[in-house]
Amino acid sequence: MTAADDALRAAMSRLLAGEPLRTDGALTKKNLYLEAEVSRATMNRSTVVMKEWDIEVARALGEDPDAKKPVTEESKLRRKLRQANKTIRELRETIDGAASLIALLSEENRYLRDREAKRPDARLSDLEEFRAREPR
Known part of the structure; x- marks a missing residue:
């Protein structure tokens, strides 16, 4: 686990709790890396954290995290x-x-x-x- 992973997880916790420090609080990946104060590339390299993010955001929005998004x-x-x-x-x-x-x-x-x-x-x-x- 890297310092970037720790920063991303802390930012994820703040965003999911509705207590952002640096952003408007919307559950977007852009807000995640801005809140964590890491680059977008660093965020994207943290694949484990990004999978956690997708699952947690789906749960927060009341969606099934395992469900595939339908092709519209x-x-x-x-x-x-x-x-x-x-x-x-x-x-x-x-x-x-x-x-x-x-x-x-x-x-x-x-x-x-x-x-x-x-x-x-x-x-x-x-x-x-x-x-x-x-x-x-």
Whole structure:
């Protein structure tokens, strides 16, 4: 048992008793780590204390601590929305990459057409010189 575990347990006792020292007293994990004066990461590393917290809060709210929370329609929709947003981000990145490639190929194509119009005997090796020069 660490000092952080002790601080979290003391904070848990105060919050459950309705006697907070540093917070508004709501039974939230944020209030727990603020009340204990530890970081959120430290609180999350105290897995045993966090399990105790979940059980005690469920009891305080009159819920069965062993019962699984039902999957609601809202949670299903939120999960779908997160997945859709992830897909949108991935597609935007793909589109951005494709747009960059199209712009590069268009510039190279313009260069080659201009080069051919000026010098019909131009070679593809001239394109390497074009690519090597500094961008405008």
